[in-house]
Amino acid sequence: MTLTTAPVPGSTAPGTGPAGRPGRSSARTTASHYLIWVVTLVLVVGPVVPIVLASLWSTPLYRSGGHVTLDNYRDLLTDPAWWGAVGNSLAFAGLTTVLSVLFGVGAAVLLTRTNIPWRRLFAGVLVLPVVLPGLVLIVGWMAMWAPSGFVSSWLTVNTVLAFPIDLYTMPGMALVATSVAAPVVFLFCRTTVLAVDSSLEDAARSAGAGPLRALVSVTVPLLRPAVLNSALLVFAVSFEVLGLPLILGFSNDITLVSTYLYDNWINASPPRQGLVSAGAVFLLACVSGLLVVRNRLVGDAARYTTVTGKATAKRVVDLGPAGWPLAALVAAVLGVLVVVPLVGVVMTAFTTILTPLIAPWSVLTMENFGAVFANPIWVESIRNSLLIATVGGLLTTLAIAVVSVVAHRSDFRFRGSLQQAVLWPRMMPGLVTGMAFFWAFAILDPGGALRSSLWALGLAFAVRSLALGYGVFYPALAAIGQDLDRAARTSGATWWQATVTVSLRLTAPAMGACFVLLFVSMLNDADPAVFLVTDRTPVMGLTMLQLAATSTGGAVAAFGVVQMLITVVVLGAGRLFLGVRAHA
Amino acid sequence: MPDLTLTKVAKSFGDNTVLHELDLHVRDGELFTLLGPSGCGKSTTLWSIAGLHSPDGGMIAFGDRVVFDGGKVDLPPERRNCGVVFQSYAVWPHLTVHDNVAYPLKLRKVGRRERAARVHEVLELVELDHLAGRHPHELSGGQQQRVALARALAHPPDLLLLDEPFSNLDAKLRERARLWLRRLQQRIGVTTVFVTHDQDEALSMSDRIVVMDQGRVRQIGTPEEIYQQPADLFVADFVGTVNVLGGRVVPGRDGVAHISLDGLGDPIAVPAVPGAADEVRLAVRPEQIVVHPTGVAGPGAVNVVTTQVLSQAFLGDHYRYVVGLGTAELVVRTAAPVDHDAELTLELPPAAFRVFPAG
Numbered sequence: 001m002t003l004t005t006a007p008v009p010g011s012t013a014p015g016t017g018p019a020g021r022p023g024r025s026s027a028r029t030t031a032s033h034y035l036i037w038v039v040t041l042v043l044v045v046g047p048v049v050p051i052v053l054a055s056l057w058s059t060p061l062y063r064s065g066g067h068v069t070l071d072n073y074r075d076l077l078t079d080p081a082w083w084g085a086v087g088n089s090l091a092f093a094g095l096t097t098v099l100s101v102l103f104g105v106g107a108a109v110l111l112t113r114t115n116i117p118w119r120r121l122f123a124g125v126l127v128l129p130v131v132l133p134g135l136v137l138i139v140g141w142m143a144m145w146a147p148s149g150f151v152s153s154w155l156t157v158n159t160v161l162a163f164p165i166d167l168y169t170m171p172g173m174a175l176v177a178t179s180v181a182a183p184v185v186f187l188f189c190r191t192t193v194l195a196v197d198s199s200l201e202d203a204a205r206s207a208g209a210g211p212l213r214a215l216v217s218v219t220v221p222l223l224r225p226a227v228l229n230s231a232l233l234v235f236a237v238s239f240e241v242l243g244l245p246l247i248l249g250f251s252n253d254i255t256l257v258s259t260y261l262y263d264n265w266i267n268a269s270p271p272r273q274g275l276v277s278a279g280a281v282f283l284l285a286c287v288s289g290l291l292v293v294r295n296r297l298v299g300d301a302a303r304y305t306t307v308t309g310k311a312t313a314k315r316v317v318d319l320g321p322a323g324w325p326l327a328a329l330v331a332a333v334l335g336v337l338v339v340v341p342l343v344g345v346v347m348t349a350f351t352t353i354l355t356p357l358i359a360p361w362s363v364l365t366m367e368n369f370g371a372v373f374a375n376p377i378w379v380e381s382i383r384n385s386l387l388i389a390t391v392g393g394l395l396t397t398l399a400i401a402v403v404s405v406v407a408h409r410s411d412f413r414f415r416g417s418l419q420q421a422v423l424w425p426r427m428m429p430g431l432v433t434g435m436a437f438f439w440a441f442a443i444l445d446p447g448g449a450l451r452s453s454l455w456a457l458g459l460a461f462a463v464r465s466l467a468l469g470y471g472v473f474y475p476a477l478a479a480i481g482q483d484l485d486r487a488a489r490t491s492g493a494t495w496w497q498a499t500v501t502v503s504l505r506l507t508a509p510a511m512g513a514c515f516v517l518l519f520v521s522m523l524n525d526a527d528p529a530v531f532l533v534t535d536r537t538p539v540m541g542l543t544m545l546q547l548a549a550t551s552t553g554g555a556v557a558a559f560g561v562v563q564m565l566i567t568v569v570v571l572g573a574g575r576l577f578l579g580v581r582a583h584a
Numbered sequence: 585m586p587d588l589t590l591t592k593v594a595k596s597f598g599d600n601t602v603l604h605e606l607d608l609h610v611r612d613g614e615l616f617t618l619l620g621p622s623g624c625g626k627s628t629t630l631w632s633i634a635g636l637h638s639p640d641g642g643m644i645a646f647g648d649r650v651v652f653d654g655g656k657v658d659l660p661p662e663r664r665n666c667g668v669v670f671q672s673y674a675v676w677p678h679l680t681v682h683d684n685v686a687y688p689l690k691l692r693k694v695g696r697r698e699r700a701a702r703v704h705e706v707l708e709l710v711e712l713d714h715l716a717g718r719h720p721h722e723l724s725g726g727q728q729q730r731v732a733l734a735r736a737l738a739h740p741p742d743l744l745l746l747d748e749p750f751s752n753l754d755a756k757l758r759e760r761a762r763l764w765l766r767r768l769q770q771r772i773g774v775t776t777v778f779v780t781h782d783q784d785e786a787l788s789m790s791d792r793i794v795v796m797d798q799g800r801v802r803q804i805g806t807p808e809e810i811y812q813q814p815a816d817l818f819v820a821d822f823v824g825t826v827n828v829l830g831g832r833v834v835p836g837r838d839g840v841a842h843i844s845l846d847g848l849g850d851p852i853a854v855p856a857v858p859g860a861a862d863e864v865r866l867a868v869r870p871e872q873i874v875v876h877p878t879g880v881a882g883p884g885a886v887n888v889v890t891t892q893v894l895s896q897a898f899l900g901d902h903y904r905y906v907v908g909l910g911t912a913e914l915v916v917r918t919a920a921p922v923d924h925d926a927e928l929t930l931e932l933p934p935a936a937f938r939v940f941p942a943g
């Protein structure tokens with residue numbers, strides 16, 4: 001033996017300490033896994049129990065009396081309006097999903113792996129809608145592209161062109177929804193595209209494929225899990241979305257599932273809470289079916305592990321002269337979908353009236369903003385939302401990261417159920433999540449102390465955003481080869497040490513992206529608040545929804561501009577944060 | 585350094601049994617190689633030793649420290665004190681070379697000063713101390729692999745486990761890496777388990793080799809034993825090139841065994857035939873067949889045959905001829921070209937043959 005084998009002083013193996021306590025650290029790890037599992041299931045699945053109870057009970061749960069009944073289900077399933085709503089929602093969600101996947105995947109490949117001009121700018125503009133409050137964008141769409149909107153009427157009056165789609169119809173609604181949903185697909189796929197090992201493409205190129213061909217034949221198929229995950233998410237979100245049909249579906253009486261449930265709870269008298277709960281249960285059954293399908297299609301996640309311990313550099317495909325026409329096309333699409341509506345909101349906010357007949361600069365005003373800040377409820381809802389988004393976003397990001405590593409990087413016996421548990425809540429309409437927590441608080445917290453605090457809303461928002469955050473975080477985790485963890489374990493790290501110093505450290509950029517998305521989503525979320533909000537806990541999203549559904553005009557747009565400003569500031573910081581990449 | 589004992593280690597994935605009650609003993613300080621075709625369970629064995637997954641049964645002990653015993657003991661990987669080099673290297677991309685190597689030491693709470701000294705020492709050992717500040721993406725494949733090795737050696741480990749560490753290197757580099765690793769291992773004296781499916785690698789580096797097939801041990805022995813006295817046809821065929829000839833035992837002539845081959849007049853004399861087999865298979869390595877360029881064998885030569893040359897090839901350091909022996913084909917090699925008239929005179933020394941029962 002030579003000097004190199006002499007043990008380093010004080011370097012006993014972590015496990016070779018005092019005998020008689022074998023497996024203590026791994027017992028602690030297992031215990032922590034169980035704890036995480038129980039908490040997740042209680043928060044995610046727990047609230048569903050009261051909904052099921054409420055759907056099977058003849059009176060609302062907060063009242064005494066009542067008995068078990070199936071009447072709620074009979075009423076629901078024999079209501080033609082319900083089936084009409086389901087059909088409409090399917091059509092709307094299907095159309096939105098198809099359009100979003102087309103736009104999103106195309107953009108992900110074009111903007112991250114080719115040298116198309118202005119690709120950073122395009123990417124920035126494209127993701128604006130997903131991070132800006134959706135309702136604000138709808139206000140902008142109405143101001144500009146509605147049949148009587150500023151740009152569409154200007155086109156009709158001054159040119160032979162006309163905006164081909166009526167916003168107040170199903171395709172119009174789907175188009176508006178696509179402008180919000182396509183960036184979601186884009187973000188999912190971009191994470192994966194960036195993680196794909198270029199040597200895979202090099203392999204295809206060496207087999208005789210051109211650079212573009214290699215990109216399309218190697219990288220695009222590797223996007224399958226990201227596309228499936230995001231398509232499912234878009235479908236579910238479009239299926240549940242409340243604000244958009246409430247605002248745009250109103251004039252042609254297009255009822256979706258969400259507006260059906262909303263009407264029967266809020267506007268029916270007496271409120272048909274049992275029937276609405278039955279509708280929620282019915283949706284959950286469908287959604288569980290969707291999840292099974294997803295698992296079949298996505299298959300073993302390990303097959304898509306494409307980043308190994310070997311570090312390689314990233315390359316970009318040269319489009320040549322085709323770059324400029326493609327760039328013009330992308331610019332036109334983004335202009336219609338994003339830029340014009342956003343300009344519309346700003347113009348509405350700063351004018352007393354917006355029409356092509358009067359020059360906007362002649363009617364400039366700041367009055368609308370004065371109105372916003374003079375209203376104590378609006379001011380308070382801004383403050384509340386900021387608090388929920390910051391604290392909630394941070395805690396939820398951590399929760400998602402921890403749950404994901406337990407679900408995908410441990411030997412924990414029930415990790416499969418954890419993977420399902422994170423995806424599941426997003427399938428629930430936000431309305432239903434709100435309702436679930438409403439019933440849960442009604443039973444567990446009759447005094448209402450928790451329910452009247454911001455924590456109640458924060459919890460509902462957090463559970464609802466789990467899948468969104470997971471969708472951003474998981475592909476990054478899957479892209480990190482498991483040998484990197486294993487190397488840490490064999491170096492002497494416990495499961496938690498290996499997780500913190502390797503998996504979580506390497507996914508820090510994804511956590512940053514996750515936080516930014518969660519922040520914005522929680523800042524602007526409205527649907528779950530419908531049932532949970534109290535006079536003392538107004539939040540921005542719901543305030544905006546109530547405004548947009550009942551009135552139009554400058555004050556709403558001004559409130560929207562404030563919402564956008566906050567979001568943009570956070571995003572700016574986020575970009576800085578995301579700019580910090582691991583050396584990978 | 586402890587030795588390593590595996591007793592009846594079994595592992596299945598679903599109904600696919602990957603390890604069938606494997607028994608192995610690796611001696612203190614030796615370089616022990618697991619050799620076998622792809623999918624035979626080499627990595628599974630290595631991972632069971634490292635604690636990266638649990639076998640279904642059996643026992644694993646480092647010296648007298650039992651790290652796995654059925655359901656009773658199952659130390660997690662961090663408590664086994666192994667150094668592992670993965671096929672993918674698994675060098676952490678967010679840490680510098682120095683920090684990669686320092687990681688196991690930090691976990692063991694080694695003081696800052698000693699840590700720096702030890703990292704320097706190990707990096708010097710793998711000839712990378714001048715690159716300590718670099719990140720992995722600034723290194724070549726061979727350098728990354730040496731970082732992985734340095735990291736595995738840092739603690740220092742009780743056992744060094746290497747899973748095809750050279751499979752990502754090119755042939756030249758691989759050959760150098762072999763020599764280098766072998767010298768390093770001998771210098772440190774660490775008990776090492778080495779996984780490869782490359783027979784040259786196994787033969788040139790190992791103290792002993794186990795040849796595995798479908799989760800079973802075929803033979804354990806030194807490289808010479810494995811090559812010269814393969815226990816069965818699988819080993820003979822998997823390690824090196826071998827001619828396999830089918831034949832029948834011809835009873836009772838001169839007290840030596842004789843085998844008649846299809847289409848060959850005289851039977852061939854071979855060493856003793858194991859058991860009472862009737863049908864047998866003969867294995868003979870090409871380089872042990874003697875070629876007589878003049879067409880005349882020396883006095884006392886046995887098994888001299890004249891054969892038809894079917895094809896010939898120049899392979900750089902030798903010439904290779906395929907000849908017809910009865911109805912079978914035989915590969916032979918010579919250092920110099922043979923001037924032949926489509927015929928070669930061969931001598932097949934009885935000692936060159938290994939006889940196995942057919943089937």
Ligand SMILES: Nc1ncnc2c1ncn2[C@@H]1O[C@H](COP(=O)(O)OP(=O)(O)OP(=O)(O)O)[C@@H](O)[C@H]1O
Pocket residue numbers: 597600602620621622623624625626627628629781
């Ligand atoms: N996680 C797993 N699940 C199911 N089967 C597995 C798993 N890991 C390995 N196997 C199977 O176990 C068998 C042995 O695998 P192992 O990785 O040990 O082979 P190997 O000898 O290392 O092969 P190679 O030289 O190709 O690395 C293979 O048939 C493989 O399909």
Ligand SMILES: [Mg+2]
Pocket residue numbers: 626627628747
């Ligand atoms: Mg292997």
